[in-house]
Amino acid sequence: MPFSDRADAGRRLAKALANYKAEQPVILALPRGGVPVAAEIATALEAPLDLVLVRKIGVPFQSELAMGAVVDGKMPIVVRNDDVIASCGVSEQDFSAARDAQLVEIERRRKLYLGEREHPELKERTVIVVDDGMATGATARAALRALRLHHPRKLVLAVPVAPTESLVSLKGAADAIVCLEEYEDFGAIGLFYADFHQVSDDEVIRLLAQHPPTNRP
Secondary structure, eight states: OOBSSHHHHHHHHHHHTGGGGGGOOEEEEOTTTHHHHHHHHHHHHTOOEEEOOEEEEEETTEEEEEEEEEEOSSSOEEEEOHHHHHHTTOOHHHHHHHHHHHHHHHHHHIIIIITTOOOOOOTTSEEEEEOSOOSSSHHHHHHHHHHHTTOOSEEEEEEEEEEHHHHHHTBTTBSEEEEEEEESSOOOGGGGBSOOOOOOHHHHHHHHHHSOSSOOO
């Protein structure tokens, strides 16, 4: 397996991202699994850490298969995977119900994880979006689309592992993509980790508390 755990993946990604340190980037994690990875990068690059609240919209009878994703915001951004929706025979009513359920979870996470936490400025900054891996790319695509609205100077996607097909499909969505391991034949992300335990809310809160949301003076 390429990675022992998410912290190991984060340290290795940090080395691949070392050239961005001089740009004083902002690190944005996709919770929950992306947070331990991003925390290691934030430490190595001496960068602020924050979250981008995005949720996969899973097929009703196969929740791990993404038929879209939704990103938090005053006007939530929804990305649809129409090929999956069609092939699985998902109705518009079922898609809307699944989307709304994820919006409820986003609201819960915003209150629990962020509360009154200050958010870093993204305009004209280098923004590095981090997850613990990528499968269809729907979640990452939604996050990147939403973050473009903040007008970053540069938008970078960083993941430890992903299928080649998804990386190709995301070209243009980010200004740069850094991926340590890519595979034509891909399975579940957890197959590439020796330890892929479910990250808890408490772990997310603890890691955020250890990393400031803005650059140190």
